[in-house]
Amino acid sequence: MxxxxxxxxxxxxxxxxxxxxxxxxxxxxxxxxxxxxxxxxxxxxxxxxxxxxxxxxxxxxxxxxxxxxxxxxxxxxxxxxxxxxxxxxxxxxxxxxxxxxxxxxxxxxxxxxxxxxxxxxxxxxxxxxxxxxxxxxxxxxxxxxxxxxxxxxxxxxxxxxxxTTPSGEEDSNSDENGLGWKSFFTGYAFGAVFGLAMGYLVFRTKKPTWLVKLIEGEGHPRLKRSINNTCISYQRRRRRRN
The missing domain is CATH 3.80.10.10 (Ribonuclease Inhibitor)
Known part of the structure; x- marks a missing residue:
């Protein structure tokens, strides 16, 4: 058969x-x-x-x-x-x-x-x-x-x-990516403003003592000395200029 x-x-x-x-x-x-x-x-x-x-x-x-x-x-x-x-x-x-x-x-x-x-x-x-x-x-x-x-x-x-076509999926992905980029730029802008504000405060107070205290609480001894020396040198230069 x-x-x-x-x-x-x-x-x-x-x-x-x-x-x-x-x-x-x-x-x-x-x-x-x-x-x-x-x-x-x-x-x-x-x-x-x-x-x-x-x-x-x-x-x-x-x-x-x-x-x-x-x-x-x-x-x-x-x-x-x-x-x-x-x-x-x-x-x-x-x-x-x-x-x-x-x-x-x-x-x-x-x-x-x-x-x-x-x-x-x-x-x-x-x-x-x-x-x-x-x-x-x-x-x-x-x-x-x-x-x-x-x-x-x-x-x-x-x-x-x-x-829902392949182009629709692309549009959806674009929306998702767009949301991610918006979040990134929002965070970046906030960080930039925060950094400028902190820099201004440091400049006005002559010595960033709050930063020194923060690092002295948990930092390495060598790092503490380095930051202290940097702050002292910065303060001396400011006095000479004035």
């Missing part, structure tokens, strides 16, 4: 292409491909009357560049695992019966150029950030309960959401 798992091979052709043609929508344009290149990583399941939910396993297709599941009868929420498809350039889920919110994970797809969830039953705020700032109203039309940019319907304060 042959173990299929150990002898799996991919279909191939001498010129790395297949000789039949297919029509598909690529980045919003309907085109006909006479030969399908093996490098073309797209799944087009549009117009097949499919029912049920989008499977979670779709998030494992990491090399996928286009996913078109429009014009079916899909139900349930948009699968958040689609946010794992970092190479995805086109996502078309329009004309289904999808409900719930647009997953915030989709806003991390930095290669996404074409996006449509129009004519579903989606609700809530549209994610912001990254490519979602470039899509227009046509991507969301037919979903009367959606709100937020680019729609004219504003979201309530409790509905607003923001996506």
């Amino acid at each position: 042959i173990n299929v798992d150990q002898h799996m091979t991919y279909m191939g052709a001498p010129n790395d292409s297949y000789d039949y043609s297919v029509r598909l929508t690529w980045k919003g344009l309907e085109i006909e491909l006479v030969k399908i290149q093996t490098l073309l990583t797209t799944i087009n399941l549009s117009g097949n009357n499919f029912t049920g939910k989008i499977p979670k396993s779709v998030g494992q297709l990491k090399g996928l560049k286009q996913l078109n599941m429009s014009h079916n009868h899909l139900t349930g929420n948009i699968e958040p695992s689609i946010g794992n498809l970092t190479n995805l350039e086109t996502l078309d889920l329009s004309s289904n019966n999808l409900t719930g919110r647009i997953p915030i994970q989709l806003a991390t797809l930095t290669s996404l150029a074409v996006f449509s969830v129009s004519h579903n039953q989606l609700e809530g705020p549209i994610p912001t950030g990254s490519q979602f700032n470039t899509f227009d109203n046509s991507s969301y039309e037919g979903n009367t309960r959606l709100c937020g940019f680019p729609l004219q319907k504003a979201c309530n304060s409790g509905e607003r959401q923001q996506v």
Whole structure:
């Protein structure tokens, strides 16, 4: 008996292409491909009357560049695992019966150029950030309960959401670093003022006796003598000048 798992091979052709043609929508344009290149990583399941939910396993297709599941009868929420498809350039889920919110994970797809969830039953705020700032109203039309940019319907304060992108993390780190620098400069300024004030007091009193007493309490004998001699010499020089 042959173990299929150990002898799996991919279909191939001498010129790395297949000789039949297919029509598909690529980045919003309907085109006909006479030969399908093996490098073309797209799944087009549009117009097949499919029912049920989008499977979670779709998030494992990491090399996928286009996913078109429009014009079916899909139900349930948009699968958040689609946010794992970092190479995805086109996502078309329009004309289904999808409900719930647009997953915030989709806003991390930095290669996404074409996006449509129009004519579903989606609700809530549209994610912001990254490519979602470039899509227009046509991507969301037919979903009367959606709100937020680019729609004219504003979201309530409790509905607003923001996506945390790598740039957002950098901003957060910048804030933290900024707080650290503020603390540093605040401490530095306080120390400078304190030092100037102490220097002024020493200058006015002629001899920093409080410093001598502080060191005499715990300091090394040799250090005590050195400081005493320094203070005496300083006092003598002041008298000569006066």
